[in-house]
Amino acid sequence: MSLIDLDNKKLATAVSSFQVPAKPQILIDIQKLMAEDEPNIDKIALLISNDVGLSSAILKVINSPLYGVNRKVSKIKHAVMALGLRGVNGLVIALLLKSSIQGDSSISLERFWDNAIDIANAMSFIGGEIDSRIPVDTLYSIGLFHNCGMPILALKYNNYDDLLAEASVLTLNSLALEEQHYNTNHAVLGYYVATSWNLPSEICQIILRHHEVDYLDDITDSTEQLAFAILKAAENLIEQTRRQSVTPDWESVREAVFDVLGISDMDYSDLEDGYTLLY
Template identity: 45%
Template sequence: MLIVDQNVLDDIGRGFSVPAQPKLLLSLLKLMAEPSPDVNAIADCISKDIAVSAAILKTVNSPLYGLSRTVTDIKMSVNYIGIYGVVMLVTGSLLKKSFDPKNCSIDLEIFWAMTTDISSAAIALGKQFKKNIPMDKLSSLGLFHACGIPVMAMKYQNYQDIADQALVTPGLSLIELEEKHYHANHATIGYYVASSWRLPKDVCQIILQHHERDYLDRLDGSVEQDLFAVLKLAEHIVSLKYLDCASPDWAYLEEAALAILAINQDQLAAIITQITESL
């Protein structure tokens, strides 16, 4: 496990406008911490936020979940995908509401469209190749893995230029370019956000390390490496869809990621097409 120096985290808290944990999420976590969580109380708590409730129902009723009947309320959602699954969907919805597009130097509509697709692609890959990973972890990792980017884009008006540079100079990762220009990076900031929002520790760790191109150099069969491999292939698929090019990290991780997922090169093109068409 990679440990972040507390001084670094303190600097992030002081130097960036990091979204605080929403009251709704705090209330849900308190309800979930009870010895026997009350499904009705949790559903009622979520239902008070009409926008979040609508987003949850839209997601749960999408082909992604493949439910046999239409879910019409939050309690039904909890019954179908579990308390933790619904809370992670709530968390993702609240994250999107936490940033003001007027004060951000990147196009948040495109950013959230891409991260939502990465989340959906990760779930689809997990269903096929890593059924041991809970869907809610794949969903939250997909939505939160790059959440440090809008935090940086709120502070730096030229952030889009740096992100564009990372696409044309794949020898340097986005993390390296961020450190060069800002002495900070979105992975560490994302870890700060995810930790403060109480995401699972293994998800927080992958967020912290998701641009480490040597992360899969020594395969150990861990769930963390499974999560990482799914995320990187999901990123690659979405990069092909939106940018018509491979994700910058993919060339460094492709062989190991495909080995973890037990996918060969002959299968890869078909999988990319299949998932892209489902997004």
């Protein structure tokens, strides 16, 4: 079954036995307000403010160096106005998902999310440095969400950490081993979560296809390919700066990623140095 040929029936079958987090009520309420003909920013800001964890997380993100705000943002209404409705929606979804995937896991969920945040920050940083036409919040959401199927596998299978270790020894991404052992994979599960939580379709597609090393074989100058290239560059940047290694996909996609981003090896080294100084 090709990843891009998934339909709702196949998806439902693939994920029926997994602990897929339901969309929280606060997200349903926020998205309902945003769908109105003239969304009321005050009502949206009040909803977010009533959730202390969510509001503090949003303020932390918008006050990070990546957003480059001139002065510290301390009120959610100001954050909503600065981010825009699309930006707020993406961040709210990303932050709520992080807090919704909990339980007895065979991998460290704290370490998983720390790495996801690193990649989200790296994507936002690279997007800013290359003057990407993709909004920062979209890049951040892709970085945070792209592997969200992995903790769902880890919550169900107590040997998932062993599978990841095996993939690491073989210097492979884990998809083939996941299919072999579990008859599904983290890209499919992540896509299901992203669609059920109403992420934008372009983000859902990147989550589904983020390990397709031939995705850039025919370069079309699409925003989806640009997002994919930024994700691959960010994943490898984090792997190199944090663990002095390269990601399993990197050698297969490196040249095409540089073509899409319009950068050279030296430019990429400069990006690594710049990110390290920032973080």
